[in-house]
Amino acid sequence: MADDAASRRRRDPAPSRPNTGVAQLLAVFDDPRKFWLAIAVVLVAVAVAPLLFGQYATVILTNALLYVVLCLGLNIVVGYAGLLDLGYAAFFAVGAYAVAILGQQTALGFWAAIPFALVAAAAAGVIIGGPTLRLRSDYLAIVTLGFGEIVRFSARNLEITGAASGISGIEQPSLFGWHIDSPTEFYYVFALLSVFAVIASVRLANSRLGRAWLYVRHDEDAAEAMGIDRVRVKLAAYVIGSIYGAIGGIFFAVNLGAISPESFSFEQSVLILMAVILGGMGKIPGVILGAFIIVLGPELLRDLGELRLLVFAVGLLLIMLFRPSGIWPSRKS
Amino acid sequence: MLLKLSDVQLRFAGNTVLHDVNFGVAESALTSLIGPNGAGKTSLFNCITGFYKPQGGSVVFDGHELLRLKPHRVTKLGIARTFQNLRLFREMTVLENVMAGMHCRTHAGAFAAVFRTPGQRREEAEIRAEAEDCLRFVGILDEKDRIATTLAYGHQRRVEIARALATRPKLMLLDEPAAGLNSGEKDELIGLIRRIRDERGVAVLLIEHDMGLVMKVSERITVLDHGRLIAEGTADEVRRDPKVIEAYLGQEEGEAAL
Ligand SMILES: Nc1ncnc2c1ncn2[C@@H]1O[C@H](COP(=O)(O)OP(=O)(O)OP(=O)(O)O)[C@@H](O)[C@H]1O
Ligand SMILES: [Mg+2]
Numbered sequence: 113m114a115d116d117a118a119s120r121r122r123r124d125p126a127p128s129r130p131n132t133g134v135a136q137l138l139a140v141f142d143d144p145r146k147f148w149l150a151i152a153v154v155l156v157a158v159a160v161a162p163l164l165f166g167q168y169a170t171v172i173l174t175n176a177l178l179y180v181v182l183c184l185g186l187n188i189v190v191g192y193a194g195l196l197d198l199g200y201a202a203f204f205a206v207g208a209y210a211v212a213i214l215g216q217q218t219a220l221g222f223w224a225a226i227p228f229a230l231v232a233a234a235a236a237g238v239i240i241g242g243p244t245l246r247l248r249s250d251y252l253a254i255v256t257l258g259f260g261e262i263v264r265f266s267a268r269n270l271e272i273t274g275a276a277s278g279i280s281g282i283e284q285p286s287l288f289g290w291h292i293d294s295p296t297e298f299y300y301v302f303a304l305l306s307v308f309a310v311i312a313s314v315r316l317a318n319s320r321l322g323r324a325w326l327y328v329r330h331d332e333d334a335a336e337a338m339g340i341d342r343v344r345v346k347l348a349a350y351v352i353g354s355i356y357g358a359i360g361g362i363f364f365a366v367n368l369g370a371i372s373p374e375s376f377s378f379e380q381s382v383l384i385l386m387a388v389i390l391g392g393m394g395k396i397p398g399v400i401l402g403a404f405i406i407v408l409g410p411e412l413l414r415d416l417g418e419l420r421l422l423v424f425a426v427g428l429l430l431i432m433l434f435r436p437s438g439i440w441p442s443r444k445s
Numbered sequence: 446m447l448l449k450l451s452d453v454q455l456r457f458a459g460n461t462v463l464h465d466v467n468f469g470v471a472e473s474a475l476t477s478l479i480g481p482n483g484a485g486k487t488s489l490f491n492c493i494t495g496f497y498k499p500q501g502g503s504v505v506f507d508g509h510e511l512l513r514l515k516p517h518r519v520t521k522l523g524i525a526r527t528f529q530n531l532r533l534f535r536e537m538t539v540l541e542n543v544m545a546g547m548h549c550r551t552h553a554g555a556f557a558a559v560f561r562t563p564g565q566r567r568e569e570a571e572i573r574a575e576a577e578d579c580l581r582f583v584g585i586l587d588e589k590d591r592i593a594t595t596l597a598y599g600h601q602r603r604v605e606i607a608r609a610l611a612t613r614p615k616l617m618l619l620d621e622p623a624a625g626l627n628s629g630e631k632d633e634l635i636g637l638i639r640r641i642r643d644e645r646g647v648a649v650l651l652i653e654h655d656m657g658l659v660m661k662v663s664e665r666i667t668v669l670d671h672g673r674l675i676a677e678g679t680a681d682e683v684r685r686d687p688k689v690i691e692a693y694l695g696q697e698e699g700e701a702a703l
Contacts, residue, residue, distance in 0.1 A: 312559045319558030319565070320551055320572065327534055327545050334532040337494065339520035339549025339612055352555055442536075 158303050162296045170299050172411050174367070177302035178360055179403035183387045184309045184396065185356020190385065191394035192322060193349035194329035195245070196253040199260025200384055203354040205267060205376035206233045207361025212279040212371055213272055222285035226362060233358030234351050236263075241350035245343050260381050268373040278372030282365050298367045305363060306400075309356060313396050316352070325349055390431060392438020401439060447472045447616055447648055448524075453492055453502035455485075455672075462488045463499065463672045470616060470650050475642055477651045477659045479683075480669035481692060486652045487529055489669065490618050494526050495519045507615060521549045525614035527605045529621050529652075533593045539604050540589040543576040546611025550575075579607040582645075583637060599630040606637065616648045617641060623655045631655065635662050660684070668692065 162170040186200045210229035214220050220228075244255045267273040274280075284293045292301060316322045324345045327335040332342050365371050383406055391402025409427070413420035431439060448470040455463040462485045470476050478486050491497040493504055495516040504511040511519050520526075525546070534542050551572055557565035580586040583603040588596055593604050602622055609617055619638070623631050635658060641647050653659045659666060660680045668676040668683060670692040676683050683689055 315561060316555065316558050319555075320548060320553050320568070321555055321558055323541060323544060324548055326537060326541075327548075330534045330536070331532055333496065333516075334528065334534065335545065336496075336516035337520060337526050337528075337532075338545040338608065339517045340545070341515070341517045348555055 155307075158306075162299050167295060171295050172407065174295065174299045174302050176404050176407040177299070177306045178364055178367075179384065179387060179407050180306040180400050181302070181309045181356060181360040182384050183391070183399045183403040184306075184313050185353045185360070186384050187388050187393065187396070187399045188313065188316065188325075188349050188356065189353035190388055191399070192317065192325040192329070193346050194325075195346060195350065196250075197256045197350075197353070197381075198253050198385070199256035199258070199263070199378075199381055200353070200357055201376045201378070201380040202256075202260040202263040203233050203236065203357030204361040204364070204380070205263050205373075206236050206354075207358030208365040208371050208375070209267060209273055209279070209361075210358070211362045212282050212365050215283055216279065216281075217272075222283065222366060223287075229362050230355055230358050233354045233361075237351040237354035238347065241347050245346045245350065257378070260376075260378060264373050264376050264378075267376070273373075276373065278370060278375075279365075280370035282369050282371070284366055284369065292366075298363075301363060302367075305359065309359075310396060310400070317396070321345065321348060386428065390428060390438060392440035392442075395438060395440040395442075398438050398440025405439075446470065447474075447507060448493070448650075449503075449505045450489075450493070451503045451505075453489070453499050453504060455488055455492055455497060455499045461672055463492065465502070466669075466672070466674055468667060468674060470648055472615075472648060473642060473646050474648050475638065475651070475662060475664045476649070477653060477663035477666045478669060479653065479656070479659055479666060484669045485672040486669055487620055490526060490620055490652065493519070493618065494524060517549065520612055520614075523613070523615035524618065525609035525612045525616075526618040527602075527609055527620055527622060529624070531601055531605060533601060533604055533608075535594050537593060538590050539580065539585065539593045539596065540573070540576055542593045542604055543579055543589075543607045543611050544572050546579070546608045546613075547572040547575050550613055576607075576611055579610045580604075582610065582640070583607045584633075599626050602626065602634075603637070606641075610641070610645070610647075614647055616650065618650050618652075620652045621654060622651070623653055623658050631658055634658070638662050 161173055165173070182200070182204060185203075186197065189195050189197050189200070207229050210232045211222065211225045214225035214228060215222065218225075240255065240259050244252050267278075268276050284291065286292065292298060324335070324340050327338065327340055328342045328345055336342055364375075387402035387406040388399055389402070390405060391400065392398030409424050410420055413423055416423055446469040450466055450468040453463055453466040453468075454461070466489065468489075478489065480486055488497060492499045493506075493511065495511065495514050495518065499512065502512070506519075506522060506524060509522055511522070511524075514522075534545065551568050553562075553565040553568050556562075577586060577589065580589055583606055585596075585600050585603050585607070588600060593601065596604065602625075606619070606622065622638075623634055626634060638649055638651065639662065642649055651659070651663065663680060666676075666678065666680055666683045667674060668686070668689050670688075675688045675692060676686040678686070
């Protein structure tokens, strides 16, 4: 527990990390002018992408942006708070089904249904996280895995969720008379969501709560000794992650107009987790990159036909092998 | 009495580590807890701070019973601690480490953070200012932006003390803060401990094996041996106590010191 009387050895100061090429490249971001220039370039690229590429590419890019939101949400749980969640797609499902059902069964309308969907996801987060976050993290992985399957199983068997065929005919939303219905319009909606997701993630990371996640992840006992309630702080991460997931699900549902249980499978959870780990847990630009690689990778390898998933998987494995802490380099030296 | 332990009993699988310990720390006092290796000193700290759950007795601090409280609740009530083995947050800067202490004195949550409310920004500034103040107090403010675990060992010890100070405690528990320090650093530590009490009004309870340091700094000394309190008094009284001499017999560092 707190102290081990037997080991009273001095801990040697950690050796400083060697300065790799990527780290030097990253030094660009230490200059605020260059940093904002890089941000501006990325934003412009996001804004003009649908004009440059065709309809098909726009749809794929929209999916990548959805993944950005989902991955940033899971990154708060896994990257910041260090909790392994194997059933993250469940929250994605809760958000999607909540707006779909409310749209079908009530006269609330899309925007008024959003708060209910978010509350439903947050409540699910508390119900799953509350009892399990007190336990060791391996239990959490198992419980979340089970939760993900339960949600999908329920969706496939309940009448209100449309059983195996799911819910279709989900109405597309209007905003101040603007009817959001074309793929390009949805692309911009997801681009906006991604920007909000990034801003919220950055702000959380640089806050009292964000630091508390790191403290707890590094040393639970020392964090407790600093007056940090580790269960509460972890629960906050879990609930915030579930809200990100639900936001992704809500807009996913209205974008496609139809949802079915298979959109929220275990593989979905694994893909999101893989993107986070691939990009680099806890590193926002890395996670964004990871989301794009996971979505665009198989598309770019389309020419390989049957082999593409195999090639993609091997590529991922190699990256993991050579950069176990993710593609994005650590900034602190 | 600021802190009062009555009949505290702690067992691990039939092995009794603390036998009915009665013990107190007065407001703004400098007290030391000494005893041979394995006497149960660190275990006593862990009982006070909520890391261990004693089987019996009571621990009252500032009018609150601590026995059933989680560690973070104890800290919030005003007891801060350092660890026998350094427990700094790795990969984080000195400043970030010390900012941890202010967590229990601030409130902003996720909503305030995402929307950068005026209250949240004020609080962030306050957390930073307090952390810097604590670092200035222990004398390592100019190292605030370095990764904490890359500091010289003696300075890492001070980061831990600054971090504990940032919780704004009434009582500070230091577990062997001089271990691994050279004699110059030990003298500085003595000065620091005195200033914590004199300038901040914080009571200090110190576990330490360096008898020279203990004799210099403490107003009262309590001796623990095999889980029992065997002596209590001023430095001179304890030094002459035959039970204390016996407890330390055969222990090199004790013999040399006494
Ligand atoms: N978590 C634990 N489980 C089992 N036994 C423990 C535990 N913690 C402490 N003990 C036992 O309690 C006894 C006292 O240990 P403690 O660490 O409190 O001694 P100490 O006085 O701090 O010694 P030192 O001067 O070496 O730090 C030892 O015999 C130890 O093995
Ligand atoms: Mg000890």
